[in-house]
Amino acid sequence: MTSNLLFNIAWTHVTSRVRQTLVGMAGVAMGVGFTIMMAGLMQGSQIDFLHQLVDTMPHVTVQDERRAAPSQPAEQAYGAVQVSDVANLNNRPGIKNPETVMASLRSWLPGDVAPSARTTAIIDHGGGRIGVTLVGIDPRLEVKVSKLASQMREGQVGDLARAPNAIIIGEALAEKLGLKAGNTVSVIGGQGNEVTASVVGLFRSGLKRIDEGQIYSLMSFAQLMMGQSGVVNELRIRLNDPLGAQRIATQVEAQTGYKSVSWQEANADLLSTFSVRDFIVLTVMGAMLLTSSFATYNIISTITHEKRQDIAIMKSLGMREYAVRRIFIIEAAIIGAVGIIAGWLLGYALCYGWSKITIYNMLTGAKVPLQIYYSPMHYIVAGGVSLVCCTGAAFFPARKATRVHPVEIIRGAS
Amino acid sequence: MSDIALQAVGLVKRIEGAVSHTLVNGIDISVGKGEFVAITGPSGSGKSSLLYLLGLLDAPSEGEVIICGQPTSKLSESERADVRLTRCGFVFQFHFLLPEFTALDNVLLPMRAAGKMSEKDMAERGLELLASLGLKDHATKRPNQLSGGQRQRVAIARALSNRPEIIVADEPTGALDTASTEQVFGILRDIADSGRTVIVVTHDPALAARADRRVHIVDGKIADPARGPAPAPEQTAPAGA
Numbered sequence: 044m045t046s047n048l049l050f051n052i053a054w055t056h057v058t059s060r061v062r063q064t065l066v067g068m069a070g071v072a073m074g075v076g077f078t079i080m081m082a083g084l085m086q087g088s089q090i091d092f093l094h095q096l097v098d099t100m101p102h103v104t105v106q107d108e109r110r111a112a113p114s115q116p117a118e119q120a121y122g123a124v125q126v127s128d129v130a131n132l133n134n135r136p137g138i139k140n141p142e143t144v145m146a147s148l149r150s151w152l153p154g155d156v157a158p159s160a161r162t163t164a165i166i167d168h169g170g171g172r173i174g175v176t177l178v179g180i181d182p183r184l185e186v187k188v189s190k191l192a193s194q195m196r197e198g199q200v201g202d203l204a205r206a207p208n209a210i211i212i213g214e215a216l217a218e219k220l221g222l223k224a225g226n227t228v229s230v231i232g233g234q235g236n237e238v239t240a241s242v243v244g245l246f247r248s249g250l251k252r253i254d255e256g257q258i259y260s261l262m263s264f265a266q267l268m269m270g271q272s273g274v275v276n277e278l279r280i281r282l283n284d285p286l287g288a289q290r291i292a293t294q295v296e297a298q299t300g301y302k303s304v305s306w307q308e309a310n311a312d313l314l315s316t317f318s319v320r321d322f323i324v325l326t327v328m329g330a331m332l333l334t335s336s337f338a339t340y341n342i343i344s345t346i347t348h349e350k351r352q353d354i355a356i357m358k359s360l361g362m363r364e365y366a367v368r369r370i371f372i373i374e375a376a377i378i379g380a381v382g383i384i385a386g387w388l389l390g391y392a393l394c395y396g397w398s399k400i401t402i403y404n405m406l407t408g409a410k411v412p413l414q415i416y417y418s419p420m421h422y423i424v425a426g427g428v429s430l431v432c433c434t435g436a437a438f439f440p441a442r443k444a445t446r447v448h449p450v451e452i453i454r455g456a457s
Numbered sequence: 458m459s460d461i462a463l464q465a466v467g468l469v470k471r472i473e474g475a476v477s478h479t480l481v482n483g484i485d486i487s488v489g490k491g492e493f494v495a496i497t498g499p500s501g502s503g504k505s506s507l508l509y510l511l512g513l514l515d516a517p518s519e520g521e522v523i524i525c526g527q528p529t530s531k532l533s534e535s536e537r538a539d540v541r542l543t544r545c546g547f548v549f550q551f552h553f554l555l556p557e558f559t560a561l562d563n564v565l566l567p568m569r570a571a572g573k574m575s576e577k578d579m580a581e582r583g584l585e586l587l588a589s590l591g592l593k594d595h596a597t598k599r600p601n602q603l604s605g606g607q608r609q610r611v612a613i614a615r616a617l618s619n620r621p622e623i624i625v626a627d628e629p630t631g632a633l634d635t636a637s638t639e640q641v642f643g644i645l646r647d648i649a650d651s652g653r654t655v656i657v658v659t660h661d662p663a664l665a666a667r668a669d670r671r672v673h674i675v676d677g678k679i680a681d682p683a684r685g686p687a688p689a690p691e692q693t694a695p696a697g698a
Contacts, residue, residue, distance in 0.1 A: 047569070048570060051569075055557040056557070059557045359514055359541065359547055360570065360615075361539065361540075361545075361571075362542070363535050363538050448515075450509050453553075453627075
């Protein structure tokens with residue numbers, strides 16, 4: 044049985060029913076087009092959010108703590124011992140020999156590392172008191188491990204070194220406290236010590252919890268607020284490839300013994316939410332493609348019903364059942380293929396159109412463009428799934444129609 | 458080499474159901490090569506059912522159909538389709554041409570399905586067949602652009618396209634006017650004269666009389682036409698056919 048013949052018959056069927064065929068193709072095109080748009084939109088927003096997340100925080104953070112509590116001398120001496128309420132007052136917090144540790148890491152790390160002293164503090168201004176995380180940094184090294192420099196809206200990171208007790212605060216926090224660059228505030232440390240600091244810059248990371256709850260100062264200022272001069276309780280690592288952070292964190296932890304947290308681990312809950320969201324989106328897109336294939340099912344059902352007599356005569360002439368069935372599968376594939384190509388164009392046009400739309404963010408007051416991620420994979424997957432759905436949708440009516448005994452039809456027609 | 462083109466032995470076709478019907482009831486028949494056989498009988502006598510069994514369109518409940526020496530009762534549906542495609546040509550009361558295809562494309566259909574010839578050879582044979590049936594100028598017309606007689610002649614050309622040994626025709630003139638009937642029957646006669654076996658079901662005793670042999674069916678059995686006219690259908694007809 045020549046494929047040409049089957050294709051020829053199939054082509055004749057679909058081209059002789061222009062309106063029905065166009066409706067079927069439009070259904071497929073809609074399904075594919077909107078699926079591509081949805082995939083681009085969802086992945087675009089997700090990638091944009093992850094970029095913001097990754098840009099805002101270190102890729103790996105080495106903290107001055109261990110995964111498990113350190114063993115007590117008594118535990119080391121005896122096989123079994125119960126220890127409770129033990130506090131080692133002589134233990135100095137922070138990472139031991141931070142300069143040595145950093146030098147060691149720099150020797151192999153595909154990126155850079157910077158020290159910081161992280162503590163909590165309260166900002167007091169004009170009667171308003173807000174608890175914040177105070178991060179003491181080295182401005183020269185900080186620019187290598189964070190995007191703080193590019194996130195500055197007023198002032199520069201280097202301004203921290205140009206004024207005594209200088210701090211950089213988030214725009215959102217400044218707005219809350221009614222602060223501007225150049226204002227002075229009171230900063231109260233964990234030890235109760237209160238210091239007057241001057242705001243030398245404002246930043247905006249795009250993440251509300253950072254912009255409202257984190258401020259930067261020189262290391263010495265943060266150490267002063269902690270009451271621990273010279274202490275470094277955090278190493279911040281930025282990698283050339285952020286996606287390798289988990290692997291690097293494991294290596295760093297193995298080398299230093301300190302708890303090393305990758306950005307993925309720090310945001311595990313969020314990433315897990317993304318997985319759930321991805322699953323939901325995939326389900327919706329699959330449903331869209333499946334639904335669009337019902338148009339093809341409808342058309343093939345109609346054609347097979349109308350062509351019962353032709354089916355009977357083709358079978359009576361000696362064409363095999365599977366060959367006749369293939370005619371209708373080919374018809375669905377033709378409708379699907381043309382619909383998919385139209386869907387690709389529609390999908391691209393929708394993505395382009397949506398990328399021109401800006402959404403007003405009421406929290407930040409900024410107009411944010413919709414982020415679209417263009418990927419050939421979206422087109423391939425949407426097209427492939429749609430083609431499978433279309434041919435699958437045609438299979439059942441085609442099978443039913445071709446199972447009819449030709450004598451029944453011929454007798455009926457006579 | 459046997460001169461028998463088609464043979465049926467103990468052919469029975471029964472429709473099972475709440476009330477079972479026997480359409481063909483133990484028919485034995487042999488048809489020689491180049492023989493023109495007319496099957497006649499009243500409506501519902503089982504003549505069309507017999508024809509479908511002989512042409513392998515339908516499978517018998519019992520018995521055997523032997524086509525050119527090949528028993529067919531144990532063949533699969535696909536194998537039966539192959540036999541139909543290569544050894545049998547069908548002509549029905551209605552032309553049953555594919556409406557979206559031209560006359561030539563309809564004639565080429567069985568050849569394309571067999572896939573044994575080049576497209577050029579197929580086209581040549583198709584045009585040759587149409588020309589031999591007086592349809593040379595109608596090759597590119599669609600069925601709805603042809604008269605009833607022309608359509609039926611296209612259907613005959615289609616039946617002949619794979620050079621089958623046997624032509625099976627079910628009331629081929631049933632829907633035609635007198636002139637077309639005469640023309641179509643003449644063509645079938647010529648086909649038989651050219652050495653092919655032709656089996657025709659017809660209601661028309663005058664046409665049947667022009668066949669080499671007449672087989673009269675009553676109640677699914679071969680009857681002796683010499684016994685007189687067939688009984689009225691309502692008196693004899695079982696269900697079916």
